[in-house]
Amino acid sequence: MNQNIRVRFAPSPTGPLHIGGMRTALFNYLFAKKHGGTFVLRIEDTDQTRFVPGAEAYILESLEWCGLKPDEGPQQGGGFGPYRQSERRAQYHQYALQLLDSGFAYYAFDTPEELENLRKEYESRGDTFVYDARVRASLHNSLTMDKQAVEELITAGTPYVIRFKFESGKEIVMQDLVRGEVVVNSSTLDDKILFKSDGMPTYHLANVVDDNLMAISHVIRGEEWLPSLPLHVSLYRAFGWEHLMPGFAHLPLILKPTGKGKLSKRDGEKGGFPVFPLEWQDPVSGEVSPGYREEGYLPEACVNMLALLGWNPGTEQELFSLDELIRQFQLEKVGKSGSRFDPEKAKWFNHQHIQHIDNKALIKPFRSVLELKGVTIGDAKLSILIPVIKPRISFLHEIWEQSWFFFVAPDSYDPAVVKKRWKEGTPEMMDTLALALEQCESFTAASLEAMIKGVIEENGWGMGAVMNAWRLLLVGEAKGPGLFDLAAFLGKNEVIDRMKRGMAQLGR
Ligand code: GLU
Numbered sequence: 001m002n003q004n005i006r007v008r009f010a011p012s013p014t015g016p017l018h019i020g021g022m023r024t025a026l027f028n029y030l031f032a033k034k035h036g037g038t039f040v041l042r043i044e045d046t047d048q049t050r051f052v053p054g055a056e057a058y059i060l061e062s063l064e065w066c067g068l069k070p071d072e073g074p075q076q077g078g079g080f081g082p083y084r085q086s087e088r089r090a091q092y093h094q095y096a097l098q099l100l101d102s103g104f105a106y107y108a109f110d111t112p113e114e115l116e117n118l119r120k121e122y123e124s125r126g127d128t129f130v131y132d133a134r135v136r137a138s139l140h141n142s143l144t145m146d147k148q149a150v151e152e153l154i155t156a157g158t159p160y161v162i163r164f165k166f167e168s169g170k171e172i173v174m175q176d177l178v179r180g181e182v183v184v185n186s187s188t189l190d191d192k193i194l195f196k197s198d199g200m201p202t203y204h205l206a207n208v209v210d211d212n213l214m215a216i217s218h219v220i221r222g223e224e225w226l227p228s229l230p231l232h233v234s235l236y237r238a239f240g241w242e243h244l245m246p247g248f249a250h251l252p253l254i255l256k257p258t259g260k261g262k263l264s265k266r267d268g269e270k271g272g273f274p275v276f277p278l279e280w281q282d283p284v285s286g287e288v289s290p291g292y293r294e295e296g297y298l299p300e301a302c303v304n305m306l307a308l309l310g311w312n313p314g315t316e317q318e319l320f321s322l323d324e325l326i327r328q329f330q331l332e333k334v335g336k337s338g339s340r341f342d343p344e345k346a347k348w349f350n351h352q353h354i355q356h357i358d359n360k361a362l363i364k365p366f367r368s369v370l371e372l373k374g375v376t377i378g379d380a381k382l383s384i385l386i387p388v389i390k391p392r393i394s395f396l397h398e399i400w401e402q403s404w405f406f407f408v409a410p411d412s413y414d415p416a417v418v419k420k421r422w423k424e425g426t427p428e429m430m431d432t433l434a435l436a437l438e439q440c441e442s443f444t445a446a447s448l449e450a451m452i453k454g455v456i457e458e459n460g461w462g463m464g465a466v467m468n469a470w471r472l473l474l475v476g477e478a479k480g481p482g483l484f485d486l487a488a489f490l491g492k493n494e495v496i497d498r499m500k501r502g503m504a505q506l507g508r
């Protein structure tokens with residue numbers, strides 16, 4: 001493939017990045033890295049009315065958290081900067097002028113009130129007003145005035161916009177790397193505004209001009225931009241840049257857990273799962289939306305989950321590191337149809353990625369959770385605890401809930417478990433067990449297991465009856481890891497102590 005692969009992630013800082021946006025960033029990153037190309041971050045902030053303070057910093061932090069480091073961008077700089085469109089604003093006007101000169105664009109002086117009236121008039125007839133080839137000849141624009149009148153209006157400072165002039169009745173043929181050939185008739189398109197009365201370009205003009213100036217080879221973005229493709233392709237042609245036109249790939253939508261419709265912020269609120277990579281506080285309303293990071297997801301798990309929303313490796317493999325994704329990613333394996341978001345699967349990915357963390361690397365997070373609970377613990381004990389608890393957690397914040405009984409004796413006993421497990425004859429079994437434990441010299445998991453199994457066999461008891469009752473005394477409920485591991489960790493005195501306390505409470 002072409003060596004000069006350059007892709008860009010081009011978010012608008014209008015709020016927090018949705019996970020769909022993160023997926024777009026990820027696919028761009030994977031494609032760039034796979035082909036030894038360049039991953040560019042460009043901030044598209046030309047729409048001043050939608051600017052949200054903090055949103056750009058949020059985007060940068062989200063990319064960093066997921067390990068998607070741009071090669072060029074507002075922070076890194078690069079040979080094609082600046083990377084914020086607001087800092088490039090001076091250059092866009094000349095491109096709009098170029099299109100005016102070549103007849104691909106025109107000035108429109110229609111005031112917002114005039115357009116609003118037209119909209120209402122059409123609406124009252126059950127029709128929709130569209131500024132297009134059918135109506136432009138009857139409107140207030142440079143196509144319907146002589147040159148001098150236009151110049152006078154402009155010199156007088158009359159507000160204007162510059163619109164793209166679509167020829168009517170033309171088939172626009174486009175190639176999409178995900179969808180193949182896409183054909184749209186230009187009669188269905190409106191004459192989109194390229195340059196606004198506030199002196200700023202619209203998204204369309206700035207986006208195409210910058211993709212060209214930044215030598216972007218592939219535009220990989222969400223499906224919601226597919227309707228803009230005919231305009232963008234037409235702009236490339238109008239500028240005479242068709243031979244430089246990037247490849248386009250429109251990624252499928254991420255769907256609600258029900259599979260019906262696009263995943264929204266509300267779905268997250270209803271289903272109790274985040275739709276943003278990081279927590280976000282709305283600067284105006286103060287409303288806080290949860291983030292994957294704050295909910296305890298590992299960035300590796302998030303990246304893995306996002307990669308499989310729309311991309312299919314073509315094998316059964318589901319677990320990928322970022323490096324493996326780079327190796328295996330192919331744009332050709334991105335599907336056309338929307339991918340359903342499954343919050344349970346997200347948890348599964350986190351569980352799996354936690355299992356892949358080296359036990360040594362877990363010492364620090366375990367210790368910090370335990371210290372918060374006032375437990376100080378040496379490395380030796382931690383190295384026993386970690387392999388026992390790790391398989392039982394999907395999040396690091398579950399460490400305490402899955403391990404408190406290693407450090408604290410139960411002060412109550414789950415009534416449902418008591419009812420089921422504390423039967424006639426149980427206290428006598430526990431007496432015998434306690435006695436055997438007291439006499440036991442080697443308190444390791446293996447020797448405890450051998451000894452206790454022997455006692456059970458000698459007495460002809462049921463293994464389940466003994467172990468479940470013993471667990472109730474040591475933990476207070478029916479949960480927890482293997483009891484021999486737990487008992488070995490607690491040591492003889494604590495085990496006997498818990499048994500005595502439990503028996504005293506539960507009675508005979
Ligand atoms: N600024 C657009 C957005 O916010 C970029 C779309 C594109 O990638 O062309 O998504």
